[in-house]
Amino acid sequence: RTYALAKELALGGKGCDLHEGADVCTDSKHCQAWQSVEELKGKWGENFEKYYSKISQAVDSTRGLVMVYQDALILPVYHAISGGRTENSEDVWQKKIPYLRSVVSPGEEVASKYKTTVVVSQAEFVKKLKERQPSLKLTSNNILSEIKNIERTQAGHVKTLKIGDVTFEGKEIKELFGLNSTNFTFSEQKDDIVITVIGYGHGVGMSQYGANALAKDGKKFDEILKYYYQGIEIVKIEDLLKGKH
Numbered sequence: 001r002t003y004a005l006a007k008e009l010a011l012g013g014k015g016c017d018l019h020e021g022a023d024v025c026t027d028s029k030h031c032q033a034w035q036s037v038e039e040l041k042g043k044w045g046e047n048f049e050k051y052y053s054k055i056s057q058a059v060d061s062t063r064g065l066v067m068v069y070q071d072a073l074i075l076p077v078y079h080a081i082s083g084g085r086t087e088n089s090e091d092v093w094q095k096k097i098p099y100l101r102s103v104v105s106p107g108e109e110v111a112s113k114y115k116t117t118v119v120v121s122q123a124e125f126v127k128k129l130k131e132r133q134p135s136l137k138l139t140s141n142n143i144l145s146e147i148k149n150i151e152r153t154q155a156g157h158v159k160t161l162k163i164g165d166v167t168f169e170g171k172e173i174k175e176l177f178g179l180n181s182t183n184f185t186f187s188e189q190k191d192d193i194v195i196t197v198i199g200y201g202h203g204v205g206m207s208q209y210g211a212n213a214l215a216k217d218g219k220k221f222d223e224i225l226k227y228y229y230q231g232i233e234i235v236k237i238e239d240l241l242k243g244k245h
């Protein structure tokens with residue numbers, strides 16, 4: 001709701017740049033995900049009633065509420081699994097956003113994708129890196145000893161690392177090998193390189209598994225949001241529009 005409202009043209013938002021004059025579109029990659037009741041029935045099958053009533057309840061019980069920081073709607077980004085600690089915004093996207101701070105996020109270990117591994121042969125590992133960086137000098141021998149200077153964020157995700165004589169960004173490695181996050185380590189197993197990955201997603205803002213753990217711990221929705229979005233307030237849209245906030 002905060003995200004959709006922030007795009008509204010009448011409120012000074014940018015709207016949807018793919019659909020002229022529109023505030024928001026239903027393309028999840030562009031604006032905001034949206035699915036019809038029929039689509040959801042097809043997707044959830046026999047769980048439809050259960051999931052739909054849960055979502056309806058959440059929407060109804062927070063009706064009209066939005067998140068603001070210093071009287072402005074926030075950018076309420078989220079991800080699936082932080083890996084135990086969320087990211088500072090500037091460590092992922094350069095821009096420092098005051099409410100997107102690194103906080104510990106316990107209880108995520110129950111997620112099936114908390115820890116995943118990707119196994120590639122040494123030859124494939126070298127090939128993929130060279131496709132990206134043709135100048136890279138690297139052979140299949142002693143790959144691990146050629147990986148140096150791993151610089152990590154506060155959350156433990158890889159910012160940059162040096163392989164051979166080339167510096168790569170953690171994001172590049174994530175893309176090249178299809179990793180779930182940039183929080184990874186390398187090990188060797190016979191002729192293979194094993195990449196062990198912790199967490200799922202960019203790690204900024206609210207962790208969905210972390211939020212679920214806090215809720216199971218008895219925390220209320222506002223306490224959870226204020227934990228993952230530091231220093232924010234939750235206000236009524238009408239009060240925001242009247243300038244009371």
Ligand SMILES: [Zn+2]
Pocket residue numbers: 016017018019024025026027030031032
């Ligand atoms: Zn759009």
